[in-house]
Amino acid sequence: MNLKLSALLIVGLFVGGGAGLLLGGTISASVIDDLTLQNAKLTGDYTTLNATCAELNARLASLDLEKTQLLSRVTELQAMYDKLSSEYESTLASVPVDTAFSSETVSKSFTWSYAGDIWSISLSVPESLYTYYKDLARAPTSDYSIYVTHPYDDEYLGTIVEKFNLIAVARGLSEAEKVNLVVAFVQSLPYTVDSVTTGFDEYPRYPVETLVDGGGDCEDTSILAAALLHTMNYDVILINPPVHFAIGVNIPGSHGYYWSKDDVKYYYVETTGEGWTIGELPPDYVGTKAMLFELKPIPILTHSWTSHWSGSDLILSIKVRNVGTATATGYHVEAGLDAGGGQWRNVQSSDAFSIAMGKDLNLTLTVKPTKGYHTRIIVCVVSSDGISVDKSYSEWFDI
Numbered sequence: 001m002n003l004k005l006s007a008l009l010i011v012g013l014f015v016g017g018g019a020g021l022l023l024g025g026t027i028s029a030s031v032i033d034d035l036t037l038q039n040a041k042l043t044g045d046y047t048t049l050n051a052t053c054a055e056l057n058a059r060l061a062s063l064d065l066e067k068t069q070l071l072s073r074v075t076e077l078q079a080m081y082d083k084l085s086s087e088y089e090s091t092l093a094s095v096p097v098d099t100a101f102s103s104e105t106v107s108k109s110f111t112w113s114y115a116g117d118i119w120s121i122s123l124s125v126p127e128s129l130y131t132y133y134k135d136l137a138r139a140p141t142s143d144y145s146i147y148v149t150h151p152y153d154d155e156y157l158g159t160i161v162e163k164f165n166l167i168a169v170a171r172g173l174s175e176a177e178k179v180n181l182v183v184a185f186v187q188s189l190p191y192t193v194d195s196v197t198t199g200f201d202e203y204p205r206y207p208v209e210t211l212v213d214g215g216g217d218c219e220d221t222s223i224l225a226a227a228l229l230h231t232m233n234y235d236v237i238l239i240n241p242p243v244h245f246a247i248g249v250n251i252p253g254s255h256g257y258y259w260s261k262d263d264v265k266y267y268y269v270e271t272t273g274e275g276w277t278i279g280e281l282p283p284d285y286v287g288t289k290a291m292l293f294e295l296k297p298i299p300i301l302t303h304s305w306t307s308h309w310s311g312s313d314l315i316l317s318i319k320v321r322n323v324g325t326a327t328a329t330g331y332h333v334e335a336g337l338d339a340g341g342g343q344w345r346n347v348q349s350s351d352a353f354s355i356a357m358g359k360d361l362n363l364t365l366t367v368k369p370t371k372g373y374h375t376r377i378i379v380c381v382v383s384s385d386g387i388s389v390d391k392s393y394s395e396w397f398d399i
Contacts, residue, residue, distance in 0.1 A: 105126055106124070107125075112184055136206070142291070145294060146297075188274060205223065205224075207223060244285065248267060256268070270282060299322050299331075322358065328354060332381075334380045374398050
């Protein structure tokens with residue numbers, strides 16, 4: 001036998017032996033089919049998981065970038081907050097002497113819930129700022145925007161809203177969510193009745209008063225909420241339904257109840273009671289009318305006067321005060337005697353004048369009465385467009 005034949009025999013034996021082994025441990029066709037299907041399924045699952053993994057890795061990279069950007073923004077806002085705090089402290093030195101504020105503070109801490117989370121902030125309110133506003137006479141007006149637009153607390157309110165901005169950036173809140181966060185904070189303050197806490201039937205508070213007093217009624221919380229959101233550059237108004245106060249916010253994309261002013265929709269926001277969000281209106285006010293007040297500085301003039309006789313002349317010493325938040329320009333004072341039937345006699349007018357916010361003006365008018373009448377003195381402050389803004393009367397007397 002040659003070597004070539006021997007090799008062929010050996011190969012034949014080996015193959016034959018192998019075939020025998022396969023036949024001895026036969027695997028059925030159904031098992032092979034099952035394994036083939038499982039292999040195909042696992043291959044498909046692997047492909048899907050691999051694609052999902054790639055997608056998640058891409059999302060993780062995006063979130064890492066977003067986190068880096070947010071942390072950078074938080075750092076910027078913290079630096080801005082520190083700068084505002086520093087500027088506020090330095091501003092105290094530049095405030096007019098009669099409104100200078102000391103460095104003594106009142107510490108206040110607030111905790112509230114919003115969107116399933118518990119939030120908290122701590123404030124250090126300048127004590128003399130609080131005292132200044134508490135000592136201010138309440139202006140004779142239903143336009144409570146003057147409590148929002150008074151400028152002496154602007155710097156301090158700026159330091160507060162930065163705390164809300166830091167929260168909003170860290171949590172990625174939308175504009176509407178940021179508004180609701182601030183409103184939820186205000187809603188968490190206890191409701192108090194003016195007649196109980198102040199001794200007055202109606203006593204609107206400035207924002208700093210409400211913070212230090214730790215609560216207030218509907219106009220107080222509305223003033224505070226409007227002041228905070230206005231400082232955050234939101235378009236806000238005060239809404240005055242019958243015997244109530246709330247705010248309206250112009251937030252594009254909002255839904256629910258709103259009042260329109262100058263073709264702008266201001267969505268109702270309740271500031272008393274917890275849980276109300278933008279556009280939700282308590283049933284008591286559905287279908288009611290409301291007065292709307294823009295947050296623009298306005299002058300409000302009041303006056304007082306005394307009189308005395310100098311011979312046959314009646315001398316009136318009149319003090320006019322601007323208790324509003326804007327300079328009054330082009331106003332004048334009229335004084336005379338009541339002739340009955342809505343008529344005046346012996347009327348005297350002052351020259352036109354301007355008065356800055358918080359300032360007084362003293363002037364004198366001389367009325368020359370006609371003898372033989374039962375009359376009274378009338379004094380009136382008149383605006384530049386001829387509207388009587390403050391009027392007073394003496395008791396009736398005979399000349």
